[in-house]
Amino acid sequence: MSTESALRTIELIRCAGKAASAYRSAQKALREAHDEHSAVQAQLNHWNDHIHAMGGADRASPAHSALLSAVQEHQETERKLRKAEARLQRASTTTQGHRPALNRYPTERTRRRATTVLLDRLADYPVDLIRAADLIIIQTSSGKDSLVAMHRTVTAAQAAGCLHKVRVMHCDLGSEWPGVAELARRQAEHYGIPFHLVTPDGGFLGMVENRQMWPDAKRRLCTSALKRDPTGPVITTWVGELGLDRQAIVLNVMGVRGAESASRALKARLALDSRTTSANRLVLTWNIIHGLSEEDVWQDIASNGLEYHPIYDTGLERLSCVYCVLAGPDWLILATRVCFALELPHPQTFTELERRIGHSFKLDFTLNAIVAAARMLDAIEGPITWRRGDALRRHLGPAAADQYLALTR
Numbered sequence: 001m002s003t004e005s006a007l008r009t010i011e012l013i014r015c016a017g018k019a020a021s022a023y024r025s026a027q028k029a030l031r032e033a034h035d036e037h038s039a040v041q042a043q044l045n046h047w048n049d050h051i052h053a054m055g056g057a058d059r060a061s062p063a064h065s066a067l068l069s070a071v072q073e074h075q076e077t078e079r080k081l082r083k084a085e086a087r088l089q090r091a092s093t094t095t096q097g098h099r100p101a102l103n104r105y106p107t108e109r110t111r112r113r114a115t116t117v118l119l120d121r122l123a124d125y126p127v128d129l130i131r132a133a134d135l136i137i138i139q140t141s142s143g144k145d146s147l148v149a150m151h152r153t154v155t156a157a158q159a160a161g162c163l164h165k166v167r168v169m170h171c172d173l174g175s176e177w178p179g180v181a182e183l184a185r186r187q188a189e190h191y192g193i194p195f196h197l198v199t200p201d202g203g204f205l206g207m208v209e210n211r212q213m214w215p216d217a218k219r220r221l222c223t224s225a226l227k228r229d230p231t232g233p234v235i236t237t238w239v240g241e242l243g244l245d246r247q248a249i250v251l252n253v254m255g256v257r258g259a260e261s262a263s264r265a266l267k268a269r270l271a272l273d274s275r276t277t278s279a280n281r282l283v284l285t286w287n288i289i290h291g292l293s294e295e296d297v298w299q300d301i302a303s304n305g306l307e308y309h310p311i312y313d314t315g316l317e318r319l320s321c322v323y324c325v326l327a328g329p330d331w332l333i334l335a336t337r338v339c340f341a342l343e344l345p346h347p348q349t350f351t352e353l354e355r356r357i358g359h360s361f362k363l364d365f366t367l368n369a370i371v372a373a374a375r376m377l378d379a380i381e382g383p384i385t386w387r388r389g390d391a392l393r394r395h396l397g398p399a400a401a402d403q404y405l406a407l408t409r
């Protein structure tokens with residue numbers, strides 16, 4: 001099956017699934033409307049019989065007003081019933097339009113399975129996938145994984161002669177390590193691809209201040225409300241600018257690796273983004289470096305002389321917000337000691353906010369306690385120090401670090 005056919009089939013299955021689910025919910029709505037109507041009909045019959053048995057009732061009597069209100073409710077439920085019937089009729093017509101796909105992929109499970117198989121096959125041929133795409137967006141944090149994801153995407157796009165389709169997007173929450181946004185821009189400029197900066201209103205600290213609560217692993221509003229939601233409108237604008245008279249194929253590249261966590265290991269290399277996909281765009285999330293290990297990533301950086309953020313040299317293995325709500329105590333203590341060494345205001349800013357809102361940064365410890373522990377360690381061991389290339393020394397050895405430094409000097 002060609003790449004184009006596979007993409008078309010994925011879209012057909014998606015639409016068939018949507019039609020089937022719309023039909024099911026229209027059926028449910030009709031059943032509910034029927035039940036409501038029958039209950040009101042029973043009330044109406046009851047009051048009719050009651051008044052009849054009494055040989056009539058005058059207009060001021062309670063039985064008469066109960067009858068009147070039952071008549072009104074009956075009319076209302078009649079209207080709802082007609083509406084639900086019309087909705088089911090429309091859903092049925094749409095479902096008929098998707099009948100061939102529904103016959104072939106009759107259940108939700110079959111549809112999901114077929115989509116997964118097709119996407120998996122597409123992920124095996126990155127150059128073909130890029131050729132078939134109309135727009136390729138690299139969502140970068142400017143961290144090491146994003147950097148290698150960008151490098152690999154650009155390399156494949158160049159091989160496909162499609163570098164013009166690639167754009168880079170970075171979301172700046174204002175709580176990252178210094179130089180992150182500037183580095184993201186430089187990394188994009190290095191490949192000559194357009195760079196777009198998204199700056200959500202208020203950023204991370206504004207959101208915490210508004211909610212008077214820190215996000216946590218279960219309610220990761222910092223990623224959903226501040227990173228994911230603001231990027232949707234940008235994709236809409238870019239797809240609009242393509243001016244296509246058919247559905248656009250959009251690849252959304254992320255630097256997610258399976259080795260990072262159990263939940264990330266379950267993610268696919270290529271997945272349908274049903275939330276962002278619509279009639280005018282089929283959006284696929286492309287975890288292009290899903291199979292790479294941490295060492296593979298550093299190897300790519302070293303051999304290609306890619307510019308990585310100096311924070312990795314301090315021993316911090318992730319380029320995140322200075323204080324990440326998902327991080328453990330050791331990581332946060334090290335981050336605080338790095339802040340001390342760089343004379344950054346974050347420990348003070350964050351602990352003041354923690355005090356002001358009266359909500360602990362993490363469920364089981366405060367940031368205040370973290371800062372105190374970092375101070376104590378600095379007093380015992382002295383301030384921490386590092387050298388450019390330490391991240392590569394740790395992961396690949398001194399020779400690789402020396403080679404990288406010579407290459408990037």
Ligand code: SF4
Binds near residue numbers: 220323324
């Ligand atoms: S790095 Fe951590 S705190 Fe920052 S946005 Fe991501 S999950 Fe939230």
